[in-house]
Amino acid sequence: MSEGNQGRTLERALDVIESVSTSTDPLTLTQISRATGLHIATTKRILGTLEKRDYLKASPTGYTLGPRVLPHAHAFQLQDRLALISPPILREVATISSLTSSVFVASNDQRVLISRVEAPNALGYQFPIGQILSLTLGGGKVLLAYMDTDSQDAIVNEYASIDLADGRIQSSESLKKDLENIRTDGLFISTSERSRGTVSMTAPIRNGHDDVIASLTIAGHDGIINGDAILEHQSLVLQAARRISSQMH
Structure with missing residues (x-):
């Protein structure tokens, strides 16, 4: 097999794993084939290999992730410096603010939760480590604001207007304005964007080269916090x- 064919095979296998990982229900062979754009025979061959290696598990209703993916997730938590150094600082922030504290990193056009400390007054929802969220809503905008121009343009220029959780409309122009303000202010406050009643503040985390590599978010519901009150924690979050940035050097 040529190097080019090996690369395409690897990409296809990863496409299949990512397709299955984004679903909360088992996916059938046909559903995976459609989601990945792969021929049914190619999909079946890849599924067989991944199932044999325990990266996928087959059941009468379809395919789900297999147990082999868990050691990789565990290894990430042990190897990734950001995941290692964040928890003590997040615990301190959550204790002082009484708000849930989280660290996200960008992954293509999404963000992934890598560390989180729940507040005493927990949100109405809880996210597991590895939760994927949008870059165009809430604190995700901080990561989007500091992306390289080409990557940012690819996301923003294809953005279609959506209704936010509180009924406001977020257009491409309003999204661009938020990104401009983030680069000016160095943080972002979100109210009822992704989830109604949720208030959050997000600041960038940088590496030793001053590149933004992650974001730190505190969040609570409007029963205990609002957009003005959360500003009291601005110095704490920054x-x-x-x-965290200083320890990434």
Whole structure:
């Protein structure tokens, strides 16, 4: 097999794994074939290999992720410096603010939760480590704002207007304005964008080269916090983000 064919085979296998991982229900051979754009025979061959290696598990209703993916997730938590140094600082932030504290990293056009400390007054929902969210809503905009121009343009230029959780409309122009303000202010406050009643503040985390590599978010519901009150924690959030950044050198 040529190097080019090996690369395409690997990409196809990853496409299949990602397709299955985004679903909460088992996916059939036909559904995976359609989602990945692969021929049914190619999909079946890849599924067989992944199932044999325990990356996927087959059942009468379809395919789900297999147990082999768990050691990789565990290894990431042990190897990734950001995942290692964030928890103590997040615990301190959550204790002082009484708000849930999280760290996200960008992955293509999404963001992934890699560390989280729930507040005493927990949100109405809980996210597991590995939760995937949008870059165009809430704190995801901070990561989007500091992306390289080409990557950012690819996302923003294809953006279609959506209704936010509180009924407001977010257009491409309003999204661009938010990104401009983030680059000016160095943080972002979100109210009822992704989830109604949720208020959050997000600041960038940088590496030793001053590149934004992650974001730190505090969040609560409007029963205990609002957009004005969360500003009281601005120094706390910015300082925590800088503390994590300083340890990424």
